[in-house]
Amino acid sequence: MPADSPADGLPRVGVGVDVHPFAPGRPMWVAGLHWPQESVGLSGHSDGDVAAHACCDAILTAAGLGDLGAQIGTSDPVWAGASGVALLTEMAGRVRSAGWRIGNVSVQVVGVRPRMAARRAEAEGVLSEACGAPVSVAAKTTDGLGFTGRGEGLAAFATALVVPA
Ligand SMILES: Nc1ccn([C@@H]2O[C@H](COP(=O)(O)O)[C@@H](O)[C@H]2O)c(=O)n1
Numbered sequence: 573m574p575a576d577s578p579a580d581g582l583p584r585v586g587v588g589v590d591v592h593p594f595a596p597g598r599p600m601w602v603a604g605l606h607w608p609q610e611s612v613g614l615s616g617h618s619d620g621d622v623a624a625h626a627c628c629d630a631i632l633t634a635a636g637l638g639d640l641g642a643q644i645g646t647s648d649p650v651w652a653g654a655s656g657v658a659l660l661t662e663m664a665g666r667v668r669s670a671g672w673r674i675g676n677v678s679v680q681v682v683g684v685r686p687r688m689a690a691r692r693a694e695a696e697g698v699l700s701e702a703c704g705a706p707v708s709v710a711a712k713t714t715d716g717l718g719f720t721g722r723g724e725g726l727a728a729f730a731t732a733l734v735v736p737a
């Protein structure tokens with residue numbers, strides 16, 4: 573059965589993970605928001621927005637369309653420096669063009685900074701607008717453990733549900 577099979581009208585789930593290291597001299601963009609109080613940003617070919625990228629992979633895998641790297645890759649100059657919101661808007665459009673409706677997306681940011689809680693609703697609004705479906709946002713620090721806990725970088729994990737249009 574092909575990976576993008578509609579599975580007889582049943583919903584399909586997807587998963588996405590992304591990790592980027594913190595990098596001095598870069599603006600911090602996470603979950604579609606700019607965090608101007610942060611002294612470092614995230615490295616990457618684009619803006620490094622792990623939350624938006626994990627959402628992209630979740631909807632793409634749900635639709636059987638590969639992942640963000642397969643869709644655009646880091647060799648494509650068109651997307652160099654692209655915002656996570658622009659990428660999520662584009663990937664959600666590709667998922668819809670392939671015949672899917674996006675039910676919802678849930679993303680969890682893992683790391684010590686930025687502190688998401690105070691701007692969680694704002695992030696959910698921006699990502700939901702980009703996705704054209706509800707996106708919920710959560711966060712965890714990992715209590716000092718691992719590269720996230722040590723403040724070396726940021727990770728995000730997302731799941732998505734799609735249904736045939
Ligand atoms: N980057 C983060 C990480 C966590 N939070 C919020 O803190 C709560 C407690 O996190 P623990 O990892 O210590 O359990 C968590 O539930 C989030 O609400 C955050 O805002 N930003």
Ligand SMILES: C[C@@]1(CO)OP(=O)(O)OP(=O)(O)OC[C@H]1O
Binds near residue numbers: 590619642
């Ligand atoms: C977004 C892309 C392309 O600009 O690059 P990065 O910003 O490096 O992000 P990543 O999630 O590591 O890989 C996906 C790439 O397609």
